[in-house]
Each structure stands twice: as C-alpha cells, then as structure tokens.
Amino acid sequence: MAFLIELWQFLRERKKFWLLPILIMMVVFGGLIVLSQGSAVAPFIYTLF
Amino acid sequence: MRILGISALYHDSACALVVDGTVVAAAQEERFSRKKHDAGFPEHAIAYCLAEAGIQLNDVDHVVFYDKPFLKFERLLETYVSFAPKGFTSFKAAMPVWLKEKLFQKDLLSRELKRFANDFDWLNKLLFAEHHLSHAASAFFPSPFEDAAVLTMDGVGEWTTTSLAMGSGNRLEIHKELHFPHSLGLLYSAFTYYTGFKVNSGEYKLMGLAPYGEPKYTKLILDNLVDLKEDGSFRLDQSYFDYCTGLTMTNDRFAALFGQPVRRADKDQLTQFHMDIAASIQEVTEIIVSKLCRGIKAETGAKNLCLAGGVALNCVANGKILRQGIFDNIWIQPAAGDAGGALGAALAGYHLFKGQPRQVAGNGKDSMKGSYLGPVFEQADIEARLTQAGARFSVLGEDEVIAATAQALADEKAVGWMQGRMEFGPRALGGRSILGDPRSPSMQKTLNLKVKYRESFRPFAPSVLREDVAEWFDLDGDSPYMLLVAPVAEKHRRVMTEDENKLFGIDKLNVPRSSLPAITHVDYSARVQTIHADTNPRYHALISAFKGLTGCGVVVNTSFNVRGEPIVCTPEDAFRCFMGSEIEVLVVGNCFLKKEEQDEGLKLDYKNAFELD
Numbered sequence: 001m002a003f004l005i006e007l008w009q010f011l012r013e014r015k016k017f018w019l020l021p022i023l024i025m026m027v028v029f030g031g032l033i034v035l036s037q038g039s040a041v042a043p044f045i046y047t048l049f
Numbered sequence: 050m051r052i053l054g055i056s057a058l059y060h061d062s063a064c065a066l067v068v069d070g071t072v073v074a075a076a077q078e079e080r081f082s083r084k085k086h087d088a089g090f091p092e093h094a095i096a097y098c099l100a101e102a103g104i105q106l107n108d109v110d111h112v113v114f115y116d117k118p119f120l121k122f123e124r125l126l127e128t129y130v131s132f133a134p135k136g137f138t139s140f141k142a143a144m145p146v147w148l149k150e151k152l153f154q155k156d157l158l159s160r161e162l163k164r165f166a167n168d169f170d171w172l173n174k175l176l177f178a179e180h181h182l183s184h185a186a187s188a189f190f191p192s193p194f195e196d197a198a199v200l201t202m203d204g205v206g207e208w209t210t211t212s213l214a215m216g217s218g219n220r221l222e223i224h225k226e227l228h229f230p231h232s233l234g235l236l237y238s239a240f241t242y243y244t245g246f247k248v249n250s251g252e253y254k255l256m257g258l259a260p261y262g263e264p265k266y267t268k269l270i271l272d273n274l275v276d277l278k279e280d281g282s283f284r285l286d287q288s289y290f291d292y293c294t295g296l297t298m299t300n301d302r303f304a305a306l307f308g309q310p311v312r313r314a315d316k317d318q319l320t321q322f323h324m325d326i327a328a329s330i331q332e333v334t335e336i337i338v339s340k341l342c343r344g345i346k347a348e349t350g351a352k353n354l355c356l357a358g359g360v361a362l363n364c365v366a367n368g369k370i371l372r373q374g375i376f377d378n379i380w381i382q383p384a385a386g387d388a389g390g391a392l393g394a395a396l397a398g399y400h401l402f403k404g405q406p407r408q409v410a411g412n413g414k415d416s417m418k419g420s421y422l423g424p425v426f427e428q429a430d431i432e433a434r435l436t437q438a439g440a441r442f443s444v445l446g447e448d449e450v451i452a453a454t455a456q457a458l459a460d461e462k463a464v465g466w467m468q469g470r471m472e473f474g475p476r477a478l479g480g481r482s483i484l485g486d487p488r489s490p491s492m493q494k495t496l497n498l499k500v501k502y503r504e505s506f507r508p509f510a511p512s513v514l515r516e517d518v519a520e521w522f523d524l525d526g527d528s529p530y531m532l533l534v535a536p537v538a539e540k541h542r543r544v545m546t547e548d549e550n551k552l553f554g555i556d557k558l559n560v561p562r563s564s565l566p567a568i569t570h571v572d573y574s575a576r577v578q579t580i581h582a583d584t585n586p587r588y589h590a591l592i593s594a595f596k597g598l599t600g601c602g603v604v605v606n607t608s609f610n611v612r613g614e615p616i617v618c619t620p621e622d623a624f625r626c627f628m629g630s631e632i633e634v635l636v637v638g639n640c641f642l643k644k645e646e647q648d649e650g651l652k653l654d655y656k657n658a659f660e661l662d
C-alpha cells in the first residue's frame with residue numbers, strides 16, 4: 001500500500017498522470033509476462049541501467 | 050552526524066560512510082564478494098564501513114541511496130511508449146526484473162538494512178539522491194575548491210546522461226542536463242560493443258587500443274551519428290542504435306555505415322580497422338568533452354572544474370582538457386564511476402539534505418585521503434592470515450622491506466605490493482598494486498601475458514615521485530589518481546627509424562619508444578600517477594629507494610589482480626593471486642615472500658579462473 005501511495009505522490013510531483021493508464025496496461029501486460037516465465041535475471045539492456 | 054551512502058543493484062555496488070563531513074570509509078562490494086562489478090546489495094562493504102568507524106547501523110543518522118528508482122522506471126516506460134511497437138523484446142526482458150524487484154527498491158533496501166539492525170527506522174532514515182546529483186556531489190564536495198563548475202557524464206542515470214552543476218561552499222545545484230537516449234557514455238559503449246569488447250567494462254580496452262589506429266572515421270561519426278552543437282550539447286541519431294529497444298547497443302545500419310559487422314570477440318581478430326575505429330571514437334569523445342568544457346567556461350566563467358561519471362575515467366580526454374588550459378584547475382573524482390555514487394550520495398545527504406557546513410581541506414589538497422579509504426590489516430593479522438594460507442615468508446624491518454622490494458624491482462622482478470588501506474575506485478594507487486621496472490623493454494609484455502593474462506596491447510601506467518614528475522613527463526601538476534594522460538618528456542623519447550615508423554597496429558608495440566618503454570604508449574603518452582609522501586609515505590619511500598638504486602624515480606603500477614578478477618582486498622586474496630600468476634615477489638605489510646620458496650602444491654591456475662571481461 002505504501003508503495004502505491006508513493007507511486008501516486010510521484011506521479012503528482014512529476015505531473016505525469018498521463019502515464020497512469022499506460023502504467024496500468026503495462027503492469028497488467030508485464031504481469032502476464034512475469035507470470036508466464038520464472039526468471040527475473042537482469043539481461044543486458046541499457047534501458048535497465 | 051553519520052551518513053551512509055549506498056550504490057547498488059545496477060553495477061559496481063559500493064558503500065561509503067561520512068562522519069561529520071569527513072569521508073571515513075568507502076569500498077566496493079566486488080572486493081569482498083570477489084565478483085567483478087558485483088551489482089548485489091553491498092552487505093560486506095556496509096559491514097566494513099560500519100566496523101571501520103566502530104559503529105552499528107542504528108548509530109547512522111541517514112542512509113542515502115544514489116539513484117531514484119521511480120524516475121528510472123518513468124524513463125523506461127516513456128522510452129518504450131515512444132518507440133512502440135518496436136522494443137517488445139526488450140520490454141519483455143526488462144519487465145520481470147522491474148516488476149519483481151527494481152520497482153520495489155525501497156522495500157528491498159529496507160529489508161536488507163534490517164538484517165544489520167532489525168529496528169532500523171528506514172521510513173525516516175532512508176533517503177534517495179538523483180544519480181547525477183550523486184556524481185556531482187562526489188566530484189565537488191571532496192574537491193580542493195570553494196567554488197567550481199561540475200561536469201558529470203556517464204551512460205545514463207534516471208534521465209540524465211550529462212549534467213552541469215555549480216558548486217559553492219556547501220551548496221550544489223544542477224543547472225543543465227542532457228537526457229537519455231543522447232549520451233556520450235552510451236556512444237562510447239556502442240563502439241565498445243561494435244569492436245567486440247564487453248560493454249561497461251571493455252571501455253578501457255577501446256581507449257588503450259586507440260593510439261594504434263588513425264582517426265579515419267571521426268568525420269563519418271560526426272556527420273551521421275552525432276549532431277554536435279557549439280556549446281557541446283549533442284543528439285544521437287537513434288536510427289543507428291539499438292539500446293533503446295533491443296538487446297544490443299548498435300544495429301545493422303550502424304555496421305553498414307562503417308562497412309564491417311560487429312566483431313565477435315571469440316572468433317574475429319582485432320585488425321587495423323578496429324584500431325582506427327577506436328582512434329576515431331576517442332577523438333570524437335575528446336571533441337565533445339572539449340566543447341562541453343568551453344561551453345561551460347563561456348557560460349559560467351568558472352575557474353575550477355570538477356569531473357565525475359564514467360566518462361571522466363577517460364584519462365586521455367582528461368589530459369587533453371587539462372593541456373587546453375580552459376580552466377585554471379581541474380579535479381576528477383577517483384571513483385568517477387557508479388561506485389563513487391555511494392560517496393556522492395552520502396555527501397549530498399550531509400551537505401545538501403541536512404544543510405551541514407563544508408570545510409575545504411586547504412593547501413590545494415582534496416579530502417579523499419589519496420582514495421585510500423578501504424580495509425587495512427595490522428602486521429600481526431597479516432602474519433596470522435598468511436601462515437593460515439600456507440605461505441612461507443620472512444618478516445623484515447621497516448627499512449629492510451623497502452630496500453628488499455626496491456632491489457627486487459631493480460632486478461626486473463614482478464612484485465605484488467599490498468600495503469595499508471585499500472583504494473576506493475577502479476585504480477590501484479600503490480595500496481594493492483603489481484609493480485615493475487619501467488626501464489625494462491620486456492616488462493609490458495611480461496606483465497600482460499604472464500602476470501595479468503590480458504591482451505598484449507594494453508598499456509601500463511607509471512607511478513612517479515611528485516617531485517620528479519616534470520623530469521619524466523610533460524606535466525607539472527598533481528595527478529594522484531592516475532586520471533590524467535601526459536606525454537613522456539621529449540628528452541626521454543627515442544626517435545623512431547624510418548622502418549619503425551612504417552609499422553602498423555600491434556607491431557608498433559615491440560618498438561621501445563623511450564627510456565621507460567614499459568609505460569610509454571605507442572603515441573608517447575603515459576597515464577601518470579604522482580606519488581605524494583603525505584598520502585602514501587611507504588610507496589613514496591619505495592620509489593625513492595628504487596631511484597637510489599637506478600636513478601629512476603618511476604615504477605610500473607598496475608592493479609593487483611589478473612584479468613577478470615576484482616583487485617585483491619585481503620592478504621589471502623593477495624597470496625592466492627601471487628600463487629596463481631607469475632608474480633615473483635609478494636610484499637604484504639612487512640612480510641616478504643619469494644615465489645621460489647613457496648610450496649609448489651599451493652600453486653593455482655588463475656589463467657582461466659575468472660570470466661573474461
């Protein structure tokens with residue numbers, strides 16, 4: 001819960017509410033990917049850094 | 050007030066402890082875990098920092114993390130949105146890591162910190178500093194300057210890839226930023242990838258390769274890849290790169306531009322083409338950094354410049370900036386990479402978040418204590434540890450150990466030298482070093498191929514007595530952290546014959562270029578470290594003794610490790626590396642070890658012990 005509150009505060013602070021629907025879609029979509037595979041080992045992708 | 054800074058979870062995890070504004074301890078996790086560039090939570094480094102100060106985690110006022118994870122996630126999402134539907138492969142690979150771990154970094158950090166103190170009040174004590182603010186703080190607060198402009202350049206932090214900050218007293222403000230994906234660090238890394246080296250660690254190799262080539266592709270790079278403005282700001286044409294959406298740094302269009310595919314490290318030889326590419330990207334880097342510096346000077350009029358971020362480890366570019374004389378003084382954070390972010394986060398916490406005053410060291414000195422901020426081992430402890438490891442050694446007096454080591458160096462032996470506190474940052478500065486005689490024509494090859502097990506083209510750096518630096522190099526200032534490249538003095542150079550001048554690429558390596566061939570690179574340059582009696586008296590005494598024997602106040606200094614291994618930390622690490630390589634003499638504290646006296650059965654195969662970097 002604390003995490004969601006902080007995320008909300010972050011979106012307010014950054015005025016990035018437009019990210020919210022994308023975020024929800026991505027979390028749902030990403031969640032499916034996470035559920036469909038077990039590994040969370042960081043691959044080498046620069047967007048991660 | 051005690052502030053603990055942490056950098057972790059991406060690469061080069063580290064911890065630093067600042068007590069009342071003084072840097073008390075700092076160390077990288079890789080030195081303890083023995084995993085190069087260890088990205089894990091730095092539990093050993095934290096334990097060491099707390100032990101060094103004799104305190105518990107509960108005694109710490111704040112813990113500051115060097116990065117803001119939500120901001121980074123925002124960049125990640127916006128990047129995927131702007132490139133969609135391209136980038137699905139990357140998205141698919143990135144999401145599990147973020148949704149399972151990275152997005153919940155605060156929880157992860159508080160959970161890990163609770164292992165040190167279960168009742169640690171992380172809600173009020175855990176703070177976050179932006180990545181480039183951490184870099185800027187690590188560059189400005191320990192610097193010898195009351196006021197300075199601060200330039201940070203790296204791959205990418207949250208959004209920022211390059212920033213200009215202005216520091217004054219205990220204040221530091223970011224003035225301008227360049228944002229992802231336009232990054233000098235990523236541009237350099239793209240060429241590291243293209244030439245077949247490992248991104249995030251092979252950048253040194255590319256820099257070392259550059260003097261063997263001609264910068265034939267500079268114009269091609271500037272005309273196609275980089276839109277460089279007069280003030281040094283730039284944009285990268287993303288149609289040549291793949292790092293925003295794919296799993297590689299560059300794409301087919303990039304390879305087509307230069308006319309060759311990406312080099313496969315395990316199959317393809319390094320050719321003159323790769324050397325020319327290395328020389329070209331090095332020149333482009335120097336042009337960009339130089340323009341950035343001139344832009345900053347014109348805009349701010351600052352006399353002093355501080356540098357940090359991974360690009361500030363490009364000592365060739367640093368040396369050129371210094372010689373251009375744009376600023377009166379330049380100071381570079383020795384741990385300029387992400388490990389130094391831990392120190393910057395702690396200092397930002399102390400001065401910026403808590404508003405505590407700053408005391409400049411004075412006399413032109415910085416507050417890094419020579420970067421000797423890691424663990425030290427007492428003589429009795431060293432003897433006990435070496436005995437336990439099965440080492441055969443003699444214990445010498447203070448003067449004897451210096452004399453015996455200097456003699457071993459003069460006899461052209463490769464000497465492992467472990468003394469005092471371990472260095473913080475990627476360079477060995479005479480605390481955990483392998484030393485050699487720079488006058489020996491075969492020393493570079495011997496050290497590279499038999500001791501370090503790495504590519505023969507890679508250059509070695511000299512440690513020179515501060516008072517002798519102008520005698521040997523075209524440099525008359527301090528370079529205590531080996532972050533400046535300077536030419537070998539004209540009078541010590543050897544003029545090439547016509548035939549020698551016709552040699553290309555690696556063949557140039559076999560021709561001695563000066564009276565110090567082991568440390569003179571093919572372009573007559575050297576990555577100089579000046580040795581100061583006040584920060585490392587023992588190392589200073591050793592080089593002075595070597596000078597007494599040979600007339601030469603310079604030694605070869607390379608990090609005490611083999612290729613792919615983190616630099617040694619403990620006497621046991623040093624002994625293992627000694628037994629696994631062809632180091633002939635090991636000196637730990639006052640313990641003196643000769644290879645021929647050791648138990649043959651303890652010899653190790655270090656050649657293949659570590660994953661190549």
